[in-house]
Amino acid sequence: MSNLAWIFVSTVLVNNFTLVMFLGLCSFFGVTAKIETAWRLGLANTFVLLLTAVGAWALNTYVLTQTPFLRTIAFIVVIGSGVQITEMAVKKYFPVLFRQLGIYLPLITTNCAILGLALFQTSRHYNLAEALVFAIGAGVGLTLALALMASIRERIEVAEVPVIARRMGLVLVIASCLSMAFMGFAGMGSVP
Amino acid sequence: MTAVPSVQPVQPAGASAFVPGSPPPATLAADIWRGIARENPVLVQFLGMCPTMAVTNTLANGIAMGVATLFVLVGSGLIVSLFRKYIAHEVRITSYILIIATFVTLADMILAATFPAISKALGPFMPLNVANGLLLGRAEAFAAKVGPVRAVADGFGMGMGFTLSLVLLSATRELLGGGSLLNQDILGPRFEPWVFMVMPPGGFLTLGIALLGLAFIIERRRRRTQEAA
Numbered sequence: 123m124s125n126l127a128w129i130f131v132s133t134v135l136v137n138n139f140t141l142v143m144f145l146g147l148c149s150f151f152g153v154t155a156k157i158e159t160a161w162r163l164g165l166a167n168t169f170v171l172l173l174t175a176v177g178a179w180a181l182n183t184y185v186l187t188q189t190p191f192l193r194t195i196a197f198i199v200v201i202g203s204g205v206q207i208t209e210m211a212v213k214k215y216f217p218v219l220f221r222q223l224g225i226y227l228p229l230i231t232t233n234c235a236i237l238g239l240a241l242f243q244t245s246r247h248y249n250l251a252e253a254l255v256f257a258i259g260a261g262v263g264l265t266l267a268l269a270l271m272a273s274i275r276e277r278i279e280v281a282e283v284p285v286i287a288r289r290m291g292l293v294l295v296i297a298s299c300l301s302m303a304f305m306g307f308a309g310m311g312s313v314p
Numbered sequence: 315m316t317a318v319p320s321v322q323p324v325q326p327a328g329a330s331a332f333v334p335g336s337p338p339p340a341t342l343a344a345d346i347w348r349g350i351a352r353e354n355p356v357l358v359q360f361l362g363m364c365p366t367m368a369v370t371n372t373l374a375n376g377i378a379m380g381v382a383t384l385f386v387l388v389g390s391g392l393i394v395s396l397f398r399k400y401i402a403h404e405v406r407i408t409s410y411i412l413i414i415a416t417f418v419t420l421a422d423m424i425l426a427a428t429f430p431a432i433s434k435a436l437g438p439f440m441p442l443n444v445a446n447g448l449l450l451g452r453a454e455a456f457a458a459k460v461g462p463v464r465a466v467a468d469g470f471g472m473g474m475g476f477t478l479s480l481v482l483l484s485a486t487r488e489l490l491g492g493g494s495l496l497n498q499d500i501l502g503p504r505f506e507p508w509v510f511m512v513m514p515p516g517g518f519l520t521l522g523i524a525l526l527g528l529a530f531i532i533e534r535r536r537r538r539t540q541e542a543a
Contacts, residue, residue, distance in 0.1 A: 142514045147363035148447055191423065194441040195415040202408055234364040234445040241438035286529035290360060294522030301515040 126255045129248075133259030135307040139235050140267035141300055146235030150271060151293060155279075160272035161265065162222055168261025170230050171239055173204050175257035178240035179250050197240045205230050235264060270300060342467045349471030356479035356521075357528060361448040366480060367517040368439045373496050376484025377477070378432045382421040382440065384473025386449060389417040391469030394457040401458075410453040415444045448476065486520050487511045 139145045149163055177200045186193055209227045213220045220227070230236060239260050243253050274296055283292060355361045362383070369375040390413050394401075401409045422440045426433040433440065443449070452472055457465040488494060491511030493501035510516050 144364050144367040144514065144517065145442075147367060148361075151360060151363065191419060194419050194422070194444055195412065198411055198415050198444050199408070202411060234442055237445045238364075238438065238442055241441055245438055286526055286533050289525070289529060291522050291525035291529055294518050294525060298515045298518035298522060301518055302510075305513060305515060 126251060129252055129255050130259040131310070133256055134263040134266065135304065136310050138263045138267060138304050139238070139260045140264055141297070141304045143238070145238040146233050146264055149233055150267060150297070151290065155272065155275055157269060157272040157276060160268040164261065164265025164268050166227055167230060167233065167235065167264050168258070170201075170205060170208060170236055171257040171261045171264075172254065173208065174201055174236050174240055175243060175253040176250070177201075177204060178243055179248075179253045182244055193244065194241075197237060201236050201240070235260065267300070271297065274300075342464065345464055345467040346471035346474070349468060349473070349475040350478065351475070353472075354475040354479060355448045355472055356476060356483075357524065359448070359451075361451055362443075362446040362476065365439055365443055365446060366483065366521070367514070368442075369436055370480055370484035370487055370517060370520075371491065371512040372435075372488045373481065373484045374432055375435055376480040378425060378429065378436065379440070379443075380473070380477030380480040382418075382425060383443060383446065383448070383476050384470065385421050386414060386417040386443065387452060387469035387473040387476075388466055389420075389469075390414045390449060390453055391457040391465040392462050393417075394453045395460060395462040395465035398458045406458065407450070407454070410450055410458075411444070414449045414453065418444045418449075448472065483517075483520050483524065487516055491516060 133139070137143055140147065140150050146167070149167075178197060181193075181196055181200060186196060205228065209220075212227065239257060243256055248256055271293075275293070278292065278296075287295075349355070353359060356363075356366050365379050365383070369379045390410070393413050394410055397409075418441060421443075422433070425436075425440060452469060456468050460468075485495060488496075489500060490508045491513075492507050493499060493505040508516075511520065
């Protein structure tokens, strides 16, 4: 398999951002009660991940070459303003999509998955093409995890669950089972 | 608001004026204790889940992440509180994020200089702490509204609560997953390590079981008070 295809498969399945790398857990637990919102959040995240990949690549290549200690601060500022710009652009040109996404768009700023993508992309020295494939893989993996979790939680809603498991405890145990399923892909190998 | 008399009674110097309608003066001990127990960041508020799960595979990592977060909470709480009257409302989130990112970078560099092995094991998860919802949450919900002393107390309490939760989770995972604590063999050579516990699913499962146990205790206490009533 070529390097790019391998990065994609590895990010979606072997090192799934949410279930294996623990990135973006807040939205994973917070907003996966309905499958409809899970899809929308996954879509919004994928879009911001792509923007972040390009932004982080540009920062690493042209701006931060002399000042690596400013990396964290620079990344978070770029992500914060990037989300803000995305929000304004979507509001102006795609008002229907904006109403559908609602609160999830600004919430993406504090999603660890976005900053995590920028940081992992840096520590693995990806070039622009690899970074873009990494971002798409991360977005697909995130959406997959959100959709899986949401569809299971929709079933739990109508199931008889013991009183003590009605809150987060059961959700975490389910996440553990999902994560275990994804560990099965580890046999395919790890990131080169 | 209650009508304030036009002529203020003379207050002895040093005594705080009691304003009718304001919340009762909170003690520093209450500010600290709240973060450790009633509003524990991990076990009650579910904030900062990413670092919680990702670094609790060994006790050393858990302690390092907990103490670093404590440092950032106290530092950013102090600065946010000191500058709360000068930060414009419109740009407050960006300002808080910048203050937090500065302290996280500091903590990252201090850790890399003092414990390079742990810093390497944590990898990008240390700078990822910027996106920890707990840090921004405390800055916005508490530090921006109170004086520096209370903000520091709150940061200390929340940091202690976070550290204690991480120690609980990471000690369980390292003990069962490797039979050791802080790399010291505890359970002896005949113990077969549950490798599952130090892998990602083990993190979800450990916190899940901790939450189920907590819910069980709370539910039992609720039933007892109901029966007593």
